[in-house]
Amino acid sequence: MPLSRRGWVLALPLLLLPRTAHAADAVAAQALFDEAKQLMADGRYTAACPKFAESQQADPGLGTQFHLADCWQHVGRVASAWALFREVESQARTRGETGRERVAHDRAAALEPFLPKLVILPRQGDTAAGMTIRRDGVDVGREQWGVEVPVDPGAHDVAVYAPGKQPWGTGVEVPMEGKVVTVDVPPLSTLPNAVPVAGATPWHPPPPAAMPPASGAGTAATATLAPPGTGATSMMPGIPGETPVVEHPGGVQRAIGWFFVGAGVVGLGAGGYFASQWLSYRNQSDPLCPGNLCTPAGAQLRDNSTSQGVAALIAGGGGAISLIVGAALVVTAPAPRVVPTPAARLQVVPIVDAHRGGLGLQGAW
Secondary structure, three states: OOHHHHHHHHHHHHHHHHHHHHHHHHHHHHHHHHHHHHHHHOHHHHHHHHHHHHHHHHOOHHHHHHHHHHHHHOOOOHHHHHHHHHHHHHHHHHOOHHHHHHHHHHHHHHHHHHOEEEEEEOOOOOOOOOOOEOOOEEEEHHHHHOOOEEOOEEEEEEEEOOOOOOOOOEEEEOOOOOOOOEEEOOOOOOOOOOOOOOOOOOOOOOOOOOOOOOOOOOOOOOOOOOOOOOOEOOOOOOOOOOOOOEEEEOOOHHHHHHHHHHHHHHHHHHHHHHHHHHHHHHHHHHHHHHHHHHOHHHHHHHHHHHHHHHHHHHHHHHHHHHHHHHHHHHOOOOEEEEOOOOOOOOEEEEOOOOOOEEEEEEEEO
């Protein structure tokens, strides 16, 4: 039965409701995004990250995701930042946005040497069906047991449950700079009077606790069952306040050093060749130069031998010097490091809005 004019008037707001709600989410997301960018410009990364996260939740965008990864890197959540940069790289590749894909790839690659990892290793015999392991209140799948999983540096809680067993838990502090921390789960103690009863309700571990806020402070406790989720990611050890930034100050020096090393190897090889020629001409001239009185042919061989000897000295000596200089440059080149703030420089940086992006110049002081 067709709707009357009055019926269409009543139904129209219902038809427009989803689109209106989405538009409101997009407006709120853009406002949060703009405010978070301003907070980052002021150096207030801890306050900016939750706003980027809320903006991404309200209206997902690749630009917002990139900025959230950048913000997480500045507050020390390197594993979270690395995972998001990889996700941005994958989505940009799918969309054919090669510029954004390259920038995200480079940012993720720069973080990889600094990714801390956590290994949860149950003892043999405690991997029976029904065993549950949680890290920071989130279930850890069996495929991750014994695997080096990247985690953010700071305090983390590990809790283990199994039917008829005494729960076990520990707190662990994961340092920065690519360290691997292993949590050995001991054999769980059997609970008293833990006798299975036919037809009893299946056992389930307690529900996960709420995830901690990114800026919370956790306390590590060993060999006691800490409530899951009480630990939180901390700032980088030894750096007060805001922001670790990855820098590679020795890249150019190291590249020049390896160039000199390669040139030195080539020079030594050439010197060895010329030395063998010098010796060959010298041996050929000896029968033709008795008592150093040479025949014309012997004199020519002696001249060739002298020329090859001079070339051997020049090539070999230059190669040795080049090898020493190159090795010194490589050894003394500064290693990649994480610093609290970037040094003064002018650099090409991505300019990303909630739904668009590009490249620009940025000065840092």
